Amino acid sequence: MNRLEFPYRLYLVTNQEACLGRDLVKVTEEAVKGGVDLVQLREKNLDDKQFLVKALQLKEMLNQYNVPLIINDNLWVAQQCYAEGIHVGNNDMPPHQIRHRWNDVGILGYSIEYEKQLALPDAELSDYLALSPVFATPTKNDTVTEWKLEGVSHIRQLTTKPLVAIGAINLQNATSVIQAGANCLAVVSAICSASKPALAAEALRNQIEKALI
Template identity: 45%
Template sequence: MKNPILENRVSENKHNPYRLYLVTDDQQNIETLKRVVAEAVAGGVTMVQVREKQGDVRVFIERVLAVKAILQGTGVPLIVNDRVDVALAVNADGVHLGQSDMPVEIARLLIGEDKLLGLSIENQQQLTEAASLPVDYLGLSAIFATPTKTNIKKQWGIEGLTDAVAQSALPIVAIGGINAENLDAVMASHVAGVALVSAICHAPSPRQAAMNLRCQMEKLL
């Protein structure tokens, strides 16, 4: 039997998978990770990036595979943070790279044209240079100060985000300190989507948090 809710979500995600982008918290254990992702997907997140900064590739693969199983059939793309090898090993839907990771030109050759490739942007020069790179979207970091990212190079703020969106032909995902209180101002920049860690991962109910954020977004569209 067809599930109309699932079919609508799959269709919407193909149109704009970046709208509500969950980035997982690598400090949460795997059982918490699975619960958070399952609830967040039920609440309406449109993309999930698995983040792992501990350096253990076996653990990283285990966590990505656990999330992949949850996302199966939902239409929500699975993105691997930093590691092209892990993304290839698990056949993820894409990879998100930072400025100190593998060059995006090489990453594109390895993952092929049919996978999503994102790049973190931390200053104006990187934003300008990204126009000629083989990426699908940009993650603009950080919009606001955030406890989950301590090595912030630039705090863009709403004005900087708005200017970046106007400059770039690529979809921009805003990340860093975004929550229900500042979401309206962020969305007013016409950004393609927002990436969230704490606002969903640390919520008492990740499902309700995601649902509330989606509802808030849809009122602004």
């Protein structure tokens, strides 16, 4: 999958904690109404059965809007809920193992935390690469590189793979990150923790579309 084949622009990464006590499915639905077109469920503090329950609830809602569900780092949950895909990081099951164990995985994402990962077969086996984080963020404190705009531009020159930018993305920097070479912006708190998730998503989506003109 090359840059031109990646149709997604606004990617919501969500979990119960990020929704600040509100219903995760309702918050996500509002975000979808505002312009989110890809959703990842990332639940690091739930056991597999609890994770699956959340995933099934989310999948049922997202199916109504034809928005794909990506599961973070849990192959069993991803397969059990018939998710469209899975996203893995540097310390998770690698993409080559995902491909081996899930032949018909629809979307396989892989986090890039340092440049030399681009040379690994796992990067080539992935459908998109997530630059994590573009800007340092408290929602993810185990990262290696803060890419910043210069890093996004540099990686854009090195690969034709779709690039998803994540890490402290907001209205103030969204345009610059897209112009630096990202195909898609992934956000957590900028939407999940907003008082009006639909309006927050709409504002971000508008910035993305303007930057792509």
